[in-house]
Amino acid sequence: MLQLKKAGLKALDNLRSAGLFPSSWQSMEELEAKTDYFLSLFLDERFRVSRELSGVSFLTELLDRVMRTSESEHMDDRKLSEREKLELVRALDRQNQMLRLYPRYVEMLLSIIEETDQGKQQEIRILELASGSGGLSLALAEEARRKNLPLSIVASDIVPIFIEEGNRQAEEKKLPVTFRLINAFEMPEFSSGSFDLMVLSQSIHHFTPGQLAIMIAQSAKQTKTAFVGIDGYRSMLLAGGVPLMATMQGIASFTLDGFISARKFYSELELDIIAEIATGKRNHAITSPWPLSILTVRFDGIKPDVCQPS
The missing domain is CATH 3.40.50.150 (Vaccinia Virus protein VP39)
Structure with a gap:
């Protein structure tokens, strides 16, 4: 659970077919931006695919979304x-x-x-x-x-x-x-x-x-x-x-x-x-x-x- 492999592989295939997978980058700044953007695209497309699959796939996707956080650990607090x-x-x-x-x-x-x-x-x-x-x-x-x-x-x-x-x-x-x-x-x-x-x-x-x-x-x-x-x-x-x-x-x-x-x-x-x-x-x-x-x-x-x- 939370790996969502079936929906994820389908989502990735959809994005590749649409020519959206990053093919190259010229600088570390560009690499960082392209990677962050594509992972966001991927998660959105996986949500769409999971909703189409319905049932357990969509429930797992919803659970994954609830669990995800961008909150920083206390250990990383600069203060x-x-x-x-x-x-x-x-x-x-x-x-x-x-x-x-x-x-x-x-x-x-x-x-x-x-x-x-x-x-x-x-x-x-x-x-x-x-x-x-x-x-x-x-x-x-x-x-x-x-x-x-x-x-x-x-x-x-x-x-x-x-x-x-x-x-x-x-x-x-x-x-x-x-x-x-x-x-x-x-x-x-x-x-x-x-x-x-x-x-x-x-x-x-x-x-x-x-x-x-x-x-x-x-x-x-x-x-x-x-x-x-x-x-x-x-x-x-x-x-x-x-x-x-x-x-x-x-x-x-x-x-x-x-x-x-x-x-x-x-x-x-x-x-x-x-x-x-x-x-x-x-x-x-x-x-x-x-x-x-x-x-x-x-x-x-x-x-x-x-x-x-x-």
């Missing part, structure tokens, strides 16, 4: 102090550890890393965007060290205290992770192919379709192997389950953020559309090992087995 933001990020880290999500993310990423390394023992370079205080980057570095995989990680965010906290932990644990203050939409001019892998974990829903498209497009220039985005699966179950789990941290604003976030998760087809607009290709796959949606965009010529939500 919130850095210390308060760090408290929320630490709560998220604790929740991820409790649910054993980091080991799952690490396992997924290691499969790509090991495929890239192919026993060459060459350093694999990774950039994590919107990393918070680096729970995933640190967990990945620890597991890579255990497996004797050579890698270096740049973890990035726009909140200075996250960078300080991350670098402190990396130094304490003697891990090859460097935290840098980087705006994901205005990344430094890294040389082409500076990284093997670019990762965006548990924060896709914090960004508009156009902003996500920008990150994927920038990744295509600076990453040799793949962009991997990990987030929650859009569903009614998670709409209730995410805030319920968040209550266990005992922080009211964190619980509210959980409710907002679950309402903002992208459907598989929305991620599919964003990736295609950003790259102009079908070199991506969306997989959904419960309770996640994972977008993998390949830049190394290896074509994913699945390029369209099933």
